[in-house]
Amino acid sequence: MxxxxxxxxxxxxxxxxxxxxxxxxxxxxxxxxxxxxxxxxxxxxxxxxxxxxxxxxxxxxxxxxxxxxxxxxxxxxxxxxxxxxxxxxxxxxxxxxxxxxxxxxxxxxxxxxxxxxxxxxxxxxxxxxxxxxxxxxxxxxxxxxxxxxxxxxxxxxxxLRGLNKVTVRGDIASIGGGALIGEVTQSLKERGRETGKTLLLKTRCLYLKPLVAAGACDCVGYAAPLLGGGHGYLQGRYGLIADQLIQARVVLGNGTVVTTSKSRLPDLFWAIRGAGHNFGIATELKVKTYPRTLRTKNWTIAQFTFTGDALERIVGLSNDWLADPHPPVELSHTAAFGFDPLTNNMLIVQPVINVFVLWQGNSIPPEYTDPLRYLQPVSMSTRTTDFRGINAGLGADINGPVCQKDASHFQYGVTSRKWDVDGVRKAFSTFSNAPEWLRNSFVILEAYGWEAVEKKSDAATAFSQRRDRAIFAPIITYSNNACLDALANEFGKRLRDQMVESIESNGGDANAYINYARGDEDLKDIYGANYARLTELKAKYDPGRKFVFYNPLPMP
Incomplete structure (x- = not known):
């Protein structure tokens, strides 16, 4: 023994x-x-x-x-x-x-x-x-x-880290349930293919999706974003990360293992694509992959830094892009505001806004950069790289600063059809008054392509927010200190709740993105119209309620 x-x-x-x-x-x-x-x-x-x-x-x-x-x-x-x-x-x-x-x-x-x-x-x-x-x-x-x-x-x-094997046969990859995104992307890069990943902006990992998809943050597990739907840079072309899933091996709460796909236990297959944390432990995922070509292998990233007075014009421009009925599949854009002492007056510290325009290709069409130049940014830069270059450049490789485990973080996620300008301004004002110990925090405004995502109905998988094109995501960061946890969480919830209240007061619908949810949200804001069916499946596949530590569904 x-x-x-x-x-x-x-x-x-x-x-x-x-x-x-x-x-x-x-x-x-x-x-x-x-x-x-x-x-x-x-x-x-x-x-x-x-x-x-x-x-x-x-x-x-x-x-x-x-x-x-x-x-x-x-x-x-x-x-x-x-x-x-x-x-x-x-x-x-x-x-x-x-x-x-x-x-x-x-x-x-x-x-x-x-x-x-x-x-x-x-x-x-x-x-x-x-x-x-x-x-x-x-x-x-x-x-x-x-x-x-x-x-x-x-x-x-x-x-699960020992279950990190990645194998590729044709256009299908078999990915172990413990594989990290960096392991998946490296393995597929060696074979001239790609699948789901993540991108880091400053100190935050944004869950991406497959080329299926784009990005960085090598230290995030691959399975978890997929089980929650999974957004990403190529979703306009291919759909969500969960849309790439072909088959999964899942250990249920009683220790039995099942194989699920469209033809085998199809109700479970439906459920794990958007609410998968409720039903079992995924030990192997088979997903679609796509060849990298000369046209698709590179990404160009333009970064613009603004002061807070440009906020409404930036958000308005983003809403114009989100309203395009046929946006280019190469385009993704996102913004983040946070404190940056290098671009602030030493006596008056205010948040700055970083806007990132990402284009799959060697150059960005000027109609997506000229409007931002017109707003007179404090600084701007452009570079072209591949996915691995994005990782290293943003500190999101496995040994990069973003992957270090020495700080405390809370994250929150509000999704909506478009940006609520009033809500973003209220959040920015609240964030501007953050105490000094919270000034490593930031707020991300994520927006990706949506054509392939919205071609499927909300009932196609358990992920019910396919019509939401904007994700408001505060990331509260501070030095590890248990005595500050309650105060930090209160501050993050205030930012989130201000956004929800503003969206709803202006006639919009605010939902909670499962992969960023804090845990005190209404579950119907996470699971939407699929809530009732999911509770029935919870009773069927997890009758003992063993999986209750991540947005757990109740019994019907």
Missing amino acids: RSLRDSSRTPHGSFQLVHIFEVAFTHIPVASQNRLYTTCSCSIMMTVLRVINPLNCLLAALIAPVLGLTGVSFTDLSDNLSPRAEICLPGSDCFINASMRWSAAIRPQFEAIVKVYTESDVQHTVRLASDNGIPFFAISGGHGTHQALNNVKGGIGIL
Whole structure:
């Protein structure tokens, strides 16, 4: 039997409590010790009804895994796992590394993290958790910021990174459920093909889609954006990321595995394309790919920087492009406003607006750049590169600053048919008054092509927002500090709610994009007209409600 550091079992012999504390604490890295002390200090600061001794708080954090919260031994699971699989228990370097997330403000509490390498590993882990009433969820890139993830207490994380194989046969790619976007794009680039990816603007990853699609942010998992629909630069030509899915292997909540496609379990296939986080763990995805040609391999990016007085004219111009009934499929555009001390007066710090026009080709037609030049930007630049060049240039490669896991982030997403100019201005004004500790945050205004997206009905897949062409996406970023989480979340929700209220007061419909949802939105604003059918399928495929940590559907 493989060696297993099973600290969830009570050790043999008579140990003094202090000795357990001393041994456990000395084996925790200094950074982790500091995080535990910070948690205790925060408890003291935020609790007025009782006083918590920092030592007791530290002891509780350390002793829980020693004594075991579930009474379940992982030895039997270890015997059934593949040779490379590993069970990481609290206090080990393996556990600390596996539990790190893009947002340090998302803190699920695990009793163990299982690093899986085969589909069978996933099945055995799910069965152990399900049979013993232990919460679990799958991890690939670890970028989700949904608030329900913090509801995991004494759970098991299933780290899918070992399932990262990418194979291509003809125009179909088979992608492991743990593959990162960078791994997918690199593998397909070597074969002269492309599929779903992401683009980074400043410090934010925007989920893209397949060439199927365009972009960067190598450290995001490929499966998660697809399961939520998935927007991207080539959606005007090919549709959403989810529209590229041909077949999926899915482990259900009882540990059984099924293959789903248009002809096999078609109702499940419909559901996982837009609400997939509710139904199982995707271990393999077969997706369409498209050849890269001399005409499509390069992208030209024009960047314009403006002060806040140009906001209404920028948003109006974007709305004009969004109203085009037949926009060029090569075009995507997006904007982001945030604080940039390099372009602000040192005494008067105000947000600036960066506008990005992206064109699939070697040059951008002047009708999409001249109107922005006319607005007299503070600065402007243009460059042509391939997808991998976008990654490196924007710091979104696997070792780039955007992929580092040392800060706290919350994200939000409001979708609508077009931009609400009043709402954008209100959000900009609120954002301008952000406290200094939140000034690494920013707000993204995303807009992509839509012709191929809107050719399908809202009922074609579980993704119901095909008519929404504008995505308002605040990204709240700050130094890791649990004591600031509530204030940061309040600020982000204020930006989101201002936009929703303005859209609705002006007669529009505001929805919530599932891949950016915070978790307190009305589920009908996420799932739309598909809500009722999805609740019925939830009861059919997840009757035990095992998948409840990402926009979870209720039972009918």
